[in-house]
Amino acid sequence: MTVPGDDAPLLVVEDLRKTFVDREFETPVLKGVNFALERGEMVAMLGPSGSGKSTLLTILGTLLAPSAGSLRMLDQELTRLAEEQLADFRNRYIGFIFQYHHLLPDFTALENVAFPHAGRLGRETRVGRERAAMLLERVGLADRMHYRATRLSGGQKQRVAVARALMNEPALVLADEPTGNLDRDSANQVFELMQEIQRETRTTFLISTHDEELASRCERRIRLRNGVVVRDDSTAGARRQPPPALQPSAPGGSEARS
Amino acid sequence: MQYAIKVALRYLTSNRLQSALLIGGVAIAVTVFTFNAALINGLAEFQIQRVVGSTAHVILEPERRLPAVADARDNAVRAVVSQRALERREQIKDWRAIETILDSLPGVTGISYNVIGTALATRGQQTVPVTLKGVEPQRLSAIAPIDTTIVDGLPRVGLNDILIGKRLADDLGIGVGQPLFVQSDQGRERVLTVRGLYVTGVESLDSRLAYVNLDTARVLFDYPDGLTEIEVKLADIYAAPVMAQQLADSTGLTVVAWTERNQRLKDALQGQRSSGDIIKFFTLITIVIGVASALLLTTYRRRPEIGIMRSFGVSQRFVLAVFMLQGALIGTLGSIAGCLLGYGFSAFIAGMPRGADGSAPLPVDPALGEYQVALLLSIAASVLAAILPARAASRVDPVEAIAQ
Numbered sequence: 001m002t003v004p005g006d007d008a009p010l011l012v013v014e015d016l017r018k019t020f021v022d023r024e025f026e027t028p029v030l031k032g033v034n035f036a037l038e039r040g041e042m043v044a045m046l047g048p049s050g051s052g053k054s055t056l057l058t059i060l061g062t063l064l065a066p067s068a069g070s071l072r073m074l075d076q077e078l079t080r081l082a083e084e085q086l087a088d089f090r091n092r093y094i095g096f097i098f099q100y101h102h103l104l105p106d107f108t109a110l111e112n113v114a115f116p117h118a119g120r121l122g123r124e125t126r127v128g129r130e131r132a133a134m135l136l137e138r139v140g141l142a143d144r145m146h147y148r149a150t151r152l153s154g155g156q157k158q159r160v161a162v163a164r165a166l167m168n169e170p171a172l173v174l175a176d177e178p179t180g181n182l183d184r185d186s187a188n189q190v191f192e193l194m195q196e197i198q199r200e201t202r203t204t205f206l207i208s209t210h211d212e213e214l215a216s217r218c219e220r221r222i223r224l225r226n227g228v229v230v231r232d233d234s235t236a237g238a239r240r241q242p243p244p245a246l247q248p249s250a251p252g253g254s255e256a257r258s
Numbered sequence: 259m260q261y262a263i264k265v266a267l268r269y270l271t272s273n274r275l276q277s278a279l280l281i282g283g284v285a286i287a288v289t290v291f292t293f294n295a296a297l298i299n300g301l302a303e304f305q306i307q308r309v310v311g312s313t314a315h316v317i318l319e320p321e322r323r324l325p326a327v328a329d330a331r332d333n334a335v336r337a338v339v340s341q342r343a344l345e346r347r348e349q350i351k352d353w354r355a356i357e358t359i360l361d362s363l364p365g366v367t368g369i370s371y372n373v374i375g376t377a378l379a380t381r382g383q384q385t386v387p388v389t390l391k392g393v394e395p396q397r398l399s400a401i402a403p404i405d406t407t408i409v410d411g412l413p414r415v416g417l418n419d420i421l422i423g424k425r426l427a428d429d430l431g432i433g434v435g436q437p438l439f440v441q442s443d444q445g446r447e448r449v450l451t452v453r454g455l456y457v458t459g460v461e462s463l464d465s466r467l468a469y470v471n472l473d474t475a476r477v478l479f480d481y482p483d484g485l486t487e488i489e490v491k492l493a494d495i496y497a498a499p500v501m502a503q504q505l506a507d508s509t510g511l512t513v514v515a516w517t518e519r520n521q522r523l524k525d526a527l528q529g530q531r532s533s534g535d536i537i538k539f540f541t542l543i544t545i546v547i548g549v550a551s552a553l554l555l556t557t558y559r560r561r562p563e564i565g566i567m568r569s570f571g572v573s574q575r576f577v578l579a580v581f582m583l584q585g586a587l588i589g590t591l592g593s594i595a596g597c598l599l600g601y602g603f604s605a606f607i608a609g610m611p612r613g614a615d616g617s618a619p620l621p622v623d624p625a626l627g628e629y630q631v632a633l634l635l636s637i638a639a640s641v642l643a644a645i646l647p648a649r650a651a652s653r654v655d656p657v658e659a660i661a662q
Contacts, residue, residue, distance in 0.1 A: 063569055063656050084573060091571025098660060102566040106272035119572035123260040164570070 009036040016069035031227035040202035044215035047224035095165030099177040103149035135163035155186030175207040266583035281592040287541040288596020292627035296604040298534035300623030312402035314489030320348035349484030368400035368491035375479035381430040392475020411454030419453035423464030442478040545639040553647035565659025578652040585644025593636035
């Protein structure tokens with residue numbers, strides 16, 4: 001993922017607020033969140049249930065509009081964009097991984113991975129299929145490409161979901177408890193996979209989790225409580241080197257952007 | 259679009275039973291639509307053919323002299339300055355010229371030059387009023403197929419012959435070869451020989467009409483050279499009104515098309531058509547309701563998937579297209595199947611063993627099933643039905659749907 005102005009932070013959140021209004025009841029969930037994500041970071045977001053993690057992720061993913069505050073990503077103020085523009089932005093720059101895999105059950109693993117690409121272009125392309133196949137190979141599912149999503153195990157489905165999140169070479173991957181539904185071994189596998197890919201591609205990962213052990217393996221941890229950031233600590237010697245050449249290489253990556 | 263079609267197809271094939279039921283539902287509605295059209299149109303055609311099969315399509319009559327009324331000033335009584343000639347009967351005099359016009363007209367399949375009048379037919383004590391139609395012998399069957407409907411005797415009108423309907427013969431108690439005494443309204447009398455009996459199936463022809471030689475009629479009704487009417491038959495019966503207008507313009511005669519003479523038939527056909535249209539309308543409503551409810555269920559069931567698609571940035575328009583296309587595909591497949599079924603069913607009914615009189619149990623004409631209209635309307639109905647579910651799908655809130 002090459003983006004102009006590589007020194008600037010990928011994403012800057014300033015005084016972000018979200019209050020849910022249900023008739024007369026106002027429920028403030030985010031009460032002024034501030035932080036920035038650098039390019040190529042792997043960040044864990046921790047916090048008890050109800051601390052606002054999921055709400056923050058959906059706002060960062062442009063699926064939900066904040067009540068107030070600023071959300072800048074790739075030098076664009078996202079709070080000002082209209083829904084169709086946001087959909088396009090999401091499609092190009094953001095990848096999602098959810099706790100529950102949310103694969104499309106009627107499609108094969110390959111089709112699921114290629115969907116974000118084909119859905120934007122309105123047609124399937126050879127380039128898209130090749131990239132999807134490469135990603136599935138990368139997540140260790142080369143032999144499951146043509147299996148329907150429903151025929152895969154829980155861990156396999158989540159690996160397909162990881163590959164799908166990476167399909168359009170996003171700048172940011174948002175993962176909401178990506179291992180929450182998996183057993184220990186599968187959880188480890190999926191986490192390590194994300195870690196490897198993050199290192200290879202220098203894609204920024206923001207992972208919300210309850211799992212302190214997994215969080216400790218991230219470079220940085222943001223702790224949320226009662227809708228504000230209460231702690232933001234980086235592991236000593238966090239990597240800050242500029243991103244290396246992109247790995248895995250993206251065939252026709254520029255075509256995908258056209 | 260290409261990809262939206264693929265997704266829509268995948269959705270339809272993933273739930274085969276539901277899709278099959280939906281397509282089957284549309285197909286049955288379209289079957290009803292097309293069979294109904296084939297029946298209503300076939301019935302109309304049957305009725306028209308029965309009426310026009312043995313009558314003229316266009317009749318040329320002498321110019322009608324309408325009473326002329328002089329405009330009177332102020333409150334003065336209006337004066338009739340001329341009225342229909344009482345002493346001189348109207349007739350077509352210069353019919354030789356008209357013959358040339360008619361012979362040159364395309365689409366004319368039969369012409370008959372007639373002298374018609376009323377007479378009393380007497381046999382013993384029985385006297386029955388009849389219409390005598392004087393025709394040229396070689397044109398006897400130009401209008402009504404008399405030659406093929408003769409049940410006894412021969413289709414021949416010599417100078418002393420008369421052909422009568424079987425019903426009239428029964429009324430008079432007369433048979434072939436027997437003499438019949440006729441007295442015209444001009445007071446001329448003649449004894450003619452019954453040469454043949456016919457059954458056309460048309461009541462007025464079979465019981466009150468008799469065919470004689472044109473020259474015999476001239477004598478009986480005192481028309482030495484004129485005609486009372488010229489009957490014309492056309493290849494295309496629906497061209498009759500236009501043809502009538504053309505002939506009226508070019509001959510100056512009063513020309514009447516069959517459509518004007520059969521107002522009752524026209525009304526009956528209109529009534530049938532309206533009731534047919536109501537049935538068609540309800541079949542379309544059935545399609546809309548069926549497709550809409552099924553697709554709404556699908557939309558609801560697929561909310562999480564729609565949410566996830568939206569989360570990875572697939573546009574609302576794409577989601578809309580996927581669901582609209584499902585409606586269109588169901589409509590297309592269902593209505594094609596329905597047209598085939600409707601044609602098959604109509605053909606089956608039309609091919610059923612005929613009754614003793616040669617008529618089908620139902621006058622269904624498989625060719626008149628209005629298949630193009632059925633296809634177009636039912637696909638349109640299906641697409642229309644998909645609008646609501648598709649809009650609902652495109653407006654799914656991804657956050658809510660994913661949280662489900």
